[in-house]
Amino acid sequence: MIKIYTLGGYEEVGKNMTAVEYNGEVVIVDMGIRLDRVLIHEDVEFQKMSSKDLRKLGAIPDDRPIRNKKVVAIALSHGHLDHIGAVGKLAPHYPDVPIYGTPYTIRLAKSEIKGEEYFEVTNPLYETNYGEIVQVSENLAIEFVQITHSIPQSSIVVIHTPEGAVVYACDYKFDNNHPYGERPDYKRLKELGKEGVKVLIAESTRVAEETKTPSEAVAKMLLEDFFLYEGMEADGLIATTFASHIARLQELIEIANKMGRQAIFIGRSLAKYTGIAKQLGLIKMKGSRVLRSPNAVSKVLKEVSQARENYLLIVTGHQGEPGAILTRMANGELYDIGPRDTVVFSAGVIPNPLNVAQRYALETKLRMKGVRMIKNLHVSGHASKEDHRYLIRMLNPEYIVPAHGEFRMLTHYAELAEEEGYMIGKEVFISRNGHVVEIPGSLEG
Ligand SMILES: [Zn+2]
Incomplete structure (x- = not known):
């Protein structure tokens, strides 16, 4: 019998973790954190904390239901922190169990592990290519299927069992016109x-949207439409987006080059994600520059403020995160941001109350300084209702477990499944963190 342990991400957008058991053997998929639970405590030093303390904060999944099971593999679906951010804290509970993922995902996981200061992580990490089927025990194999999302090399994870495949599609969208060929x-x-x-x-995060999520090509067009028109007149230009959104950053570099400006990346996470993407040939940084040390940041920003028209600054802080570059600029640090500057938000507001409040504070401060703001030059990386319907029809699964969302999002997914002929409680199971869904055995048996 197949059992699905819904450990994290079944009551929130964040800290995703699921475990699939067949015949006493377990494959774990994802080990994420919930950033708002970390950020809300200003004094939290994540890297130095035990998994027990972080679990109490609700920042990482509670993996106790599977702690004594025979775990044979850990699979990581993609490199976002709500999917890999707890690897340094939770993988040590399964010493020496191999961790698999696509190359970009694994390198980001390694950088999380490197920053880990509380545990020693002994798990071997393997870069796995799309299409490779990795036999992880006599009965179980895992596979990473190529999919599009908002970070390179995302995958749909498949766990092959003798009773059929368990397919884990968190997160994805169907992008049929990706500007860089994903x-x-x-x-x-x-x-x-x-x-x-x-x-x-x-x-389930966006299943309530009654549409198909637009391609990244649409976001590229939104940006080009603003930046690259003949009447464009601006002095200082500052753009902010997700540091892991490599396609979006590539679009901004190309735009800067076309405008005859130099793109300058500022912020630690931007340096991290672009650095690893560059190693793997996933981004072309030509014409741009990445600032790493605090000294370089203050020196270069002094130069920029004397000749704003020569640069496009790409900075962290689109959610108003404390300590991020744009937040510090709005607080009057680093750079004399003001009426000569235009800030482009190439990101939506992540809908949790902490982000909403921090973003509100950021925008208010920028407005008080007379900064011009352009918001929402962005499209989501998450599947809407019609992407989901298409996936259900392609896979034709026997059972469905909605994941990655608050309760109302999971129920919206269940409603879609009912439209597609499934029945809640019989073939669709809404779960909660820490519970187990027992999948009935093969019908032919
Ligand atoms: Zn994601």
Whole structure:
């Protein structure tokens, strides 16, 4: 019998963790953190804290239901922190169990582990390519299927069991016009549907949106439409977006080059994500510059403020995070931001109350300084209702477990599943953190 342990991300957007058990053996998928629970305590030093204290804060999943099980592999779906941010804290509970993911994901996980100051992590990490099927025990194999999201090398994780496949689709969208050629592997997804999918575990964050999520090409067009028109007149230009959104950063570099400005990246997380992307050939940094040390930041920003028209600054702080570059600028540090500057938000506001409040404070401070603001030049990386419907139809799963969302999001997903002919409680299971969904055995048996 297959059991799905819904450990984290079933009551919130964040700290995703799921475990799939077959015949006493377990594959863990994702070990995420919930950043708002860390950020709300100003004195929290995440890297130095024990998993017990972080669990009490609600910042990382509670993995006690599987602690004594025979875990044979840990699979990471993609490199966002709400999927890999707790690896340094939780992988040590499963010493020496191998961790798998695509190359970009694994390198980001390694950088999380390197920063870990409380535990020693002994798990070997393996970079796995799309399409490779890794046998992790006699009965179980895992596979990473190429999919599009808002970070490079995202995957749909498949756990192959003798009773059929368990497919984990958190997070994804179907981008059919990605500007840099990333593509969903429709062929493989359809094959899986034919071979037989036992369970689909799918994200729910945007399932209530009655549309199909637009391609990243639309975000590129929104940015070009603003920056690259003949009447464009601006002095200082500052853009901010997700540091892990490599495609978006590439678009901004190209725009800066076309405008004859130099793109300058400022902020620690931007340096981290672009640095690893560059190692793997996932971003072309030509014409741009990355500032790493605090000294370089203050020196270069002094130069920039004397000749603003020559630069496009790309900075951290789109959610108003304390300590991020844009937040510090708005507080009057680093750079004399003011009426000569335009700030472009290439990101939406993440809908949790802490982000909403911090972003509100940031915008108010910028407005008080006379800064011009352009908001929402952005499209989401998450599947909307029609992406989800398409995935259900391609995979034709026997059972569905909605994941990655608050209760109302999971129920919205369940409603979609009912539209597609499934029944809540019989074939669709809404779970909570820490619970187990027992999947009925093979129907032919
Ligand atoms: Zn994600």
